[in-house]
Amino acid sequence: MSTRTEAEMPFYFGPERALFGLFHAPSAATRKAVLLCPPLGQDHIRCHRLYRQLAQALAAEGIAVLRFDYYGTGDSAGDSIDMDWQRCLADTAIAAGELRIRTGVDRLFAFGARLGGSIALASAAQAGFAGVAAWDPVLDGRTYVERLDAMQSALCLDGRRFMVPRKPVDAAAQWLGFAISDSLRQQVADLHVERPTVPALLLDSLSPDTPRSLNGFAVDTAMTRTLEISTPWDDPRRLEVAILSHPLIQAVTQYMREAA
Amino acid sequence: MQEQAFRFGRARHLVGIAGLPAPAAPKAVGVIVLNAGLVHRIGPFRMHVEMTRRLNACGYPTLRFDLSTIGDSASSGESQTRKQQICADVSDAMTLLGEQAACKHFVLIGLCSGSQSAHMVACSDPKVAGAVFLDGYAYRTLGYRLRYYIPRMLDMKRWLRILSRRKAPSDGSGDPPFTVAPLPQAVVRADFAGMLDRGLKLCLIYSGGISQYFNHARQFRECFGRVVSHPDVFTRFLKEADHTYIFTGDRNRLLDNVERWLSQNFPVTADGSS
Numbered sequence: 317m318s319t320r321t322e323a324e325m326p327f328y329f330g331p332e333r334a335l336f337g338l339f340h341a342p343s344a345a346t347r348k349a350v351l352l353c354p355p356l357g358q359d360h361i362r363c364h365r366l367y368r369q370l371a372q373a374l375a376a377e378g379i380a381v382l383r384f385d386y387y388g389t390g391d392s393a394g395d396s397i398d399m400d401w402q403r404c405l406a407d408t409a410i411a412a413g414e415l416r417i418r419t420g421v422d423r424l425f426a427f428g429a430r431l432g433g434s435i436a437l438a439s440a441a442q443a444g445f446a447g448v449a450a451w452d453p454v455l456d457g458r459t460y461v462e463r464l465d466a467m468q469s470a471l472c473l474d475g476r477r478f479m480v481p482r483k484p485v486d487a488a489a490q491w492l493g494f495a496i497s498d499s500l501r502q503q504v505a506d507l508h509v510e511r512p513t514v515p516a517l518l519l520d521s522l523s524p525d526t527p528r529s530l531n532g533f534a535v536d537t538a539m540t541r542t543l544e545i546s547t548p549w550d551d552p553r554r555l556e557v558a559i560l561s562h563p564l565i566q567a568v569t570q571y572m573r574e575a576a
Numbered sequence: 577m578q579e580q581a582f583r584f585g586r587a588r589h590l591v592g593i594a595g596l597p598a599p600a601a602p603k604a605v606g607v608i609v610l611n612a613g614l615v616h617r618i619g620p621f622r623m624h625v626e627m628t629r630r631l632n633a634c635g636y637p638t639l640r641f642d643l644s645t646i647g648d649s650a651s652s653g654e655s656q657t658r659k660q661q662i663c664a665d666v667s668d669a670m671t672l673l674g675e676q677a678a679c680k681h682f683v684l685i686g687l688c689s690g691s692q693s694a695h696m697v698a699c700s701d702p703k704v705a706g707a708v709f710l711d712g713y714a715y716r717t718l719g720y721r722l723r724y725y726i727p728r729m730l731d732m733k734r735w736l737r738i739l740s741r742r743k744a745p746s747d748g749s750g751d752p753p754f755t756v757a758p759l760p761q762a763v764v765r766a767d768f769a770g771m772l773d774r775g776l777k778l779c780l781i782y783s784g785g786i787s788q789y790f791n792h793a794r795q796f797r798e799c800f801g802r803v804v805s806h807p808d809v810f811t812r813f814l815k816e817a818d819h820t821y822i823f824t825g826d827r828n829r830l831l832d833n834v835e836r837w838l839s840q841n842f843p844v845t846a847d848g849s850s
Contacts, residue, residue: 324583324591324648325583326581326582326583326591326593326648327581328579328580328581333578336581336593338591338648358621361615361616361618361620361621361622364616364647365614365616368647368648389622390618390622390625391579391581391593391617391618391625393579395626396622396626471822471823477785477818477819477822478784478785478816478818479784479785479787479791479815479816480784480815480816482816482823486823486825486826487823490823490824492621492822493620493621493622493820493822494621494622494824495824556615556620556820558614
């Protein structure tokens, strides 16, 4: 087996070893490290392949990478109903600490897609990131919650999915396959990511008709780059189709390579 | 219960999470959950995590892992057919779980293509004691066609739409978004008979999400004949559920069925055996 695969080690870490991580070691000693913050819910599953490809691309550039799952998500401990915004921020800081210990690198960068991007931006100070690349981050939680609620309600009448229509109660207290608590719903609805305190690259691939709230956010410390192909985050017909984007991987790899 | 992450396999190319019940159940049957399509080992909407943790709580050691080239697993670098890869990967998984939990026999669980993988291995590996096929092989039978077409023929609104040349609003039901590439029906029947002759216990749970080719509990018998009447075969049609169990209530009902079937067929005894 190639040493590259051997360099990708799965493990548990953090208090009570509750968090799952997969460390991508670079081939040689490194001075750079990147923490990949996953999105939540179905976006997490859809982006899994892309995150792995990105981690491998960064490792090939000599950059150490840690992928991880927040409490209540992926392979980490906790049920899906236990997902909590503040816990996600705290877990991100713990994961950043773990990456520092494993690499000896103090200056970390972060990447995140959708809510993962929001988490990377919101936790930048707590986790001590030197820079953040955020792909279509959710900046306005209320609009995002309304969209998720609408997609969840529409599931009940989805004739491609169900043999018989379902009752609204069957879909209650969930977002696209995942149980959610009232507190998480409120936390996401209240989400309003402040202007970044660190250099940030915003990668925009939302469809043209999707409302944006980048105005006022993209301040002088931030840089926005538009990807030519829109990402179908909210297309219910592609709810279980993987999100893949080579332009995104190239853009993030270039940003991380050039980051001082 | 403590979950442990492993890189394992003949080329150390596989990644998986073992759930090892405490206290250890040294003779319990091990449960291995296979990838559903290209979704990594956590399963659709994290179903495999919920399933394995539930079974751990009942005393079963479990392993959810990624087959070669899926999820976090790499290629083994060998020149093999996909079938050979899958059989070798599952053999590696059984070796790992056997080492960690001292189990010698295993139950395989798979949804959709995972069911197909479980079927392949269950046909030949003597360490497999049982299998749970979720939306596995199925065939459009005469009964299926009658149940499908007769209501449509009697649907006056549908006729009015056709006669008025109004195009019916598309519900996208023409092309299934997923399918299990079928083995010939006679082969699957013979495979099931062979598994039962070898003492395997089989659980077939199909959902309403595969209504393009399966639409009634009777279809198990229409597809597979008297095999499904065998005392070691359990069948269940969850008509209301979709293919990947997107609603938590449906998922819980599925997990209830799997847990009940395992506890009845492979009970964990006081000394940990099953």
